[in-house]
Amino acid sequence: xxxxxxxxxxxxxxxxxxxxxxxxxxxxxxxxxxxxxxxxxxxxxxxxxxxxxxxxxxxxxxxxxxxxxxxxxxxxxxxxxxxxxxxxxxxxxxxxxxxxxxxxxxxxxxxxxxxxxxxxxxxxxxxxxxxxxxxxxxxxxxxxxxxxxxxxxxxxxxxxxxxxxxxxxxxxxxxxxxxxxxxxxxxxxxxxxxxxxxxxxxxxxxxxxxxxxxxxxxxxxxxxxxxxxxxxxxxxxxxxxxxxxxxxxxxxxxxxxxxxxxxxxxxxxxxxxxxxxxxxxxxxxxxxxxxxxxxxxxxxxxxxxxxxxxxxxxxxxxx
Amino acid sequence: xxxxxxxxxxxxxxxxxxxxxxxxxxxxxxxxxxxxxxxxxxxxxxxxxxxxxxxxxxxxxxxxxxxxxxxxxxxxxxxxxxxxxxxxxxxxxxxxxxxxxxxxxxxxxxxxxxxxxxxxxxxxxxxxxxxxxxxxxxxxxxxxxxxxxxxxxxxxxxxxxxxxxxxxxxxxxxxxxxxxxxxxxxxxxxxxxxxxxxxxxxxxxxxxxxxxxxxxxxxxxxxxxxxxxxxxxxxxxxxxxxxxxxxxxxxxxxxxxxxxxxxxxxxxxxxxxxxxxxxxxxxxxxxxxxxxxxxxxxxxxxxxxxxxxxxx
Numbered sequence: 001x002x003x004x005x006x007x008x009x010x011x012x013x014x015x016x017x018x019x020x021x022x023x024x025x026x027x028x029x030x031x032x033x034x035x036x037x038x039x040x041x042x043x044x045x046x047x048x049x050x051x052x053x054x055x056x057x058x059x060x061x062x063x064x065x066x067x068x069x070x071x072x073x074x075x076x077x078x079x080x081x082x083x084x085x086x087x088x089x090x091x092x093x094x095x096x097x098x099x100x101x102x103x104x105x106x107x108x109x110x111x112x113x114x115x116x117x118x119x120x121x122x123x124x125x126x127x128x129x130x131x132x133x134x135x136x137x138x139x140x141x142x143x144x145x146x147x148x149x150x151x152x153x154x155x156x157x158x159x160x161x162x163x164x165x166x167x168x169x170x171x172x173x174x175x176x177x178x179x180x181x182x183x184x185x186x187x188x189x190x191x192x193x194x195x196x197x198x199x200x201x202x203x204x205x206x207x208x209x210x211x212x213x214x215x216x217x218x219x220x221x222x223x224x225x226x227x228x229x230x231x232x233x234x235x236x237x238x239x240x241x242x243x244x245x246x247x248x249x250x251x252x253x254x255x256x257x258x259x260x261x262x263x264x265x266x267x268x269x270x271x272x273x274x275x276x277x278x279x280x281x282x283x284x285x286x287x288x289x290x291x292x293x294x295x296x297x298x299x300x301x302x303x304x305x306x307x308x309x310x311x312x313x314x315x316x317x318x319x
Numbered sequence: 320x321x322x323x324x325x326x327x328x329x330x331x332x333x334x335x336x337x338x339x340x341x342x343x344x345x346x347x348x349x350x351x352x353x354x355x356x357x358x359x360x361x362x363x364x365x366x367x368x369x370x371x372x373x374x375x376x377x378x379x380x381x382x383x384x385x386x387x388x389x390x391x392x393x394x395x396x397x398x399x400x401x402x403x404x405x406x407x408x409x410x411x412x413x414x415x416x417x418x419x420x421x422x423x424x425x426x427x428x429x430x431x432x433x434x435x436x437x438x439x440x441x442x443x444x445x446x447x448x449x450x451x452x453x454x455x456x457x458x459x460x461x462x463x464x465x466x467x468x469x470x471x472x473x474x475x476x477x478x479x480x481x482x483x484x485x486x487x488x489x490x491x492x493x494x495x496x497x498x499x500x501x502x503x504x505x506x507x508x509x510x511x512x513x514x515x516x517x518x519x520x521x522x523x524x525x526x527x528x529x530x531x532x533x534x535x536x537x538x539x540x541x542x543x544x545x546x547x548x549x550x551x552x553x554x555x556x557x558x559x560x561x562x563x564x565x566x567x568x569x570x571x572x573x574x575x576x577x578x579x580x581x582x583x584x585x586x587x588x589x590x591x592x593x594x595x596x597x598x599x600x601x602x603x604x605x606x607x608x609x610x611x612x613x614x615x616x617x618x619x620x621x622x623x624x625x626x627x628x629x630x631x
Contacts, residue, residue: 010468017469021478075573133613137560137612138614139564139567142587145590145591145594146601148594149594149601227412257472260476264572275573279480279574280573282484291477292472298470299468
């Protein structure tokens with residue numbers, strides 16, 4: 001509860017800094033108009049007055065904050081609709097992509113981490129840890145292009161004349177909902193976005209499990225005559241998972257950044273693509289709304305990580 | 320998440336899964352890959368430094384003789400069509416190899432300068448916070464928290480987009496990119512330096528330095544900082560790789576290094592239009608990014624093992 005309250009000043013400080021950076025940049029929110037020869041200096045002054053931009057900055061900030069708190073994030077010029085509504089419309093597609101990727105990352109990453117730890121220093125461990133290193137060094141956008149090249153442009157030939165050919169853009173082929181079609185469209189983007197998570201989670205799972213395998217209570221369990229399998233899954237796995245849960249919660253910024261690239265390359269109609277489009281059209285209200293939203297999500301997921309960590313591991317106490 | 324650093328002797332569970340004494344080989348292998356990383360990076364640096372001498376063509380020149388509107392293939396794929404371009408050309412007939420070489424310059428120098436900037440800001444703030452403690456520490460660390468809570472890539476994109484909108488995309492010069500990245504990635508270093516300084520300032524040599532009447536600046540930079548340098552070097556090395564990834568990402572989205580200057584990121588961006596016919600334009604720049612980042616990461620990992628055996 002106290003930690004929840006601590007998040008509020010943090011969010012306020014974030015809003016001050018974002019407001020300070022964005023609205024005091026050269027040109028500011030009126031930058032698109034300054035370039036237009038048909039708009040005179042008097043027009044600019046009138047716009048500034050109408051938008052309240054001739055008032056002191058702290059007043060402007062407080063007014064703006066008041067709007068944000070009540071859910072009014074301003075009007076998106078590039079989408080001709082309120083920012084909140086524009087973000088909400090794309091939420092579903094982004095959740096589908098991020099959710100699928102996170103699920104894949106957790107399943108494969110944790111399994112690979114366990115295998116690597118149990119068969120430490122084996123060839124399998126070597127392959128997994130090297131793969132994880134590659135995964136962490138891989139530029140998301142290049143991986144996306146390579147997947148497109150391999151599976152969408154050329155198609156991977158299979159025996160008996162079959163070929164894997166996957167759609168490389170969009171979320172679905174038509175407006176009518178078709179689960180199979182949606183899944184086929186999801187394969188490439190979700191694979192691309194899950195790579196970093198797989199790499200990160202497997203590395204953490206491996207080192208965490210190795211640490212747990214080295215503890216006294218694991219030795220006690222072994223001394224009792226329990227089988228290795230029982231020790232591993234009843235005692236080791238659960239305890240090793242605790243720090244990994246935190247890492248999963250903390251992986252959100254990477255996931256958000258990855259989603260921007262993935263949605264851009266695969267023309268995925270989510271918030272990342274909305275954000276990208278707004279970048280090129282100087283849609284400051286939408287950019288601001290997006291930044292505030294992701295910052296809020298990051299603060300929230302950090303908080304969640306702390307709470308879950310303390311709940312899973314009673315030895316941890318926050319003051 | 321403090322790790323028990325001291326292993327608790329020979330281990331029953333371990334023996335079941337551990338075949339023999341292979342720790343030594345693992346160490347050797349780790350160092351081998353670190354050295355391999357260093358060698359690869361050295362080759363990249365040399366290629367970047369001597370890009371002008373090594374490049375077979377002008378990186379921005381269009382091959383009017385051979386280019387017919389579609390990218391020319393690499394010579395190893397089709398020697399009769401390549402027109403002397405070893406790795407082929409891009410969409411508009413510019414030599415891919417030459418652009419890759421000059422792109423190495425951009426990636427490595429952006430990485431180097433942005434990390435230098437990040438180290439200067441991060442070390443200064445971290446040192447002040449750790450040395451003085453109290454409310455100064457509290458204020459600086461809350462500031463760090465705030466910047467850490469804003470996802471870096473979207474923030475960088477917004478800033479570069481605003482710079483581009485305020486005049487033109489040409490305003491996104493090399494130094495503007497360095498400045499924006501460097502100014503927003505100091506938080507990790509600041510935390511690291513602060514943590515070192517919190518313990519270092521209590522040590523006897525710090526006490527002694529204070530007792531003989533040194534001023535704070537001298538104690539911080541002459542006495543404490545040299546003792547905190549190992550983790551800073553490791554973090555700085557790994558961050559070069561991070562910055563290279565960020566710069567290529569910004570350039571890929573059109574908000575980093577601007578054409579015609581070649582960067583691996585904007586080369587990949589260009590490659591999308593002809594992905595169907597010109598695989599080479601999409602494969603090689605990304606391969607360069609991956610190899611460079613991988614080399615730096617392995618080197619950083621090796622450095623960490625060498626400089627600080629307690630970290631993992």
